[in-house]
Amino acid sequence: MPDQKTRILLVDDQPMLRTGLATILSTEPGLEVVGEASNGHEAIEQARQLDPDVVCMDVQMPDMDGIEATRALVNSEVRAGILILTTFNRDDFLFETLRAGASGFLLKTAGPEELIQAINVIASGESLLAPEVTGRVLERMFQQPAKEVPLVPEPQPSLQVDLTRREDEILKMIVKGKSNATIAEELFVGPATVKTHVSNILMKLEVKDRIHAVIWAYEHGYVRNQP
Numbered sequence: 001m002p003d004q005k006t007r008i009l010l011v012d013d014q015p016m017l018r019t020g021l022a023t024i025l026s027t028e029p030g031l032e033v034v035g036e037a038s039n040g041h042e043a044i045e046q047a048r049q050l051d052p053d054v055v056c057m058d059v060q061m062p063d064m065d066g067i068e069a070t071r072a073l074v075n076s077e078v079r080a081g082i083l084i085l086t087t088f089n090r091d092d093f094l095f096e097t098l099r100a101g102a103s104g105f106l107l108k109t110a111g112p113e114e115l116i117q118a119i120n121v122i123a124s125g126e127s128l129l130a131p132e133v134t135g136r137v138l139e140r141m142f143q144q145p146a147k148e149v150p151l152v153p154e155p156q157p158s159l160q161v162d163l164t165r166r167e168d169e170i171l172k173m174i175v176k177g178k179s180n181a182t183i184a185e186e187l188f189v190g191p192a193t194v195k196t197h198v199s200n201i202l203m204k205l206e207v208k209d210r211i212h213a214v215i216w217a218y219e220h221g222y223v224r225n226q227p
Contacts, residue, residue, distance in 0.1 A: 005030055005031060006030055006031050006053045006119060007032055007034045007051070007052040007054075008031060008032065008033050008034065008052055008119060009037065009043065009047055009080070010033060010036045010037070010056050011037045011040075011042070011043040011046075011055060011056060011066065012038070012056075012058040012061070012085070013039060013058065013060075014058075017108075018036050021033075021056065021115075022036070025115075031116065034050045035049075035052070038061065039061045039063040039064055039069075040061060040065060040066060040069030041064045041069075043057065043064075043069045044064075044069060044073060047078045047080055048076070051079070052080045053080060053081070053122075053123045054080055054083055054119050054122045054123050055073065055080045055081070055082050055083065056085050056119070057070055057084050058086060059084060059086045059088070059093050059097065060088070066086075066097070067096045067097055068100075070097060070100040071100040074101030074102075082101065082104070082122075083102070083106060083119060083122045084097045084102045084105045084106065085107075085115075087107070087109075098211060101212075103122050103127045103208070103211065104121065104122045104127060104129065105129050106128070125208075125209065126209060126210065127210045129211065162204060166187075166197060167197055167200060167201050170187075170201065171213065171217060174210055174213055175217050180195055198210070
């Protein structure tokens, strides 16, 4: 339905912060905060009951943290996309939440417009990383020092995946961090065509979004030594 709103569950152990987020989001006509939770256990229960489109998840919380809660939600029947909201610009939080299956990562220092945009991106089935951390993800994955703990395990031999030549080309462009619009421009095709190719790639790789397509590509040595 045209007037259907994006349903949001806020998860944070600070009541004042949840109130502030709810106030910001209430100014956007297409968004609706349907529930709040103060820890991971409550988040899982609320998500199952309320069926939100997006869960805005803090990381550091008592009883069950946001990483563990994200992993549980992703492995359950809950369909919501998970947007991590954290005060801490730390690599360990970033990489652990991606491993757990989060679709987005945003710092709490982001402005209201960035938060609203991030929620809309996650609700549409896409993925999002804060600009401050995107470069670190790619660097950590493809140029990590030998002594660092990698984002994903050491690459394994590439699996046989039935990608077309165009899908193969687009996957490599996704790994380089290019948006659908940029890919369309460089390949001289329409954005809708790129979107269809991306959907087919995600389906064939059996991953839910672009971030995890990139992780898959590294895990399987698919893009090793790419220029």
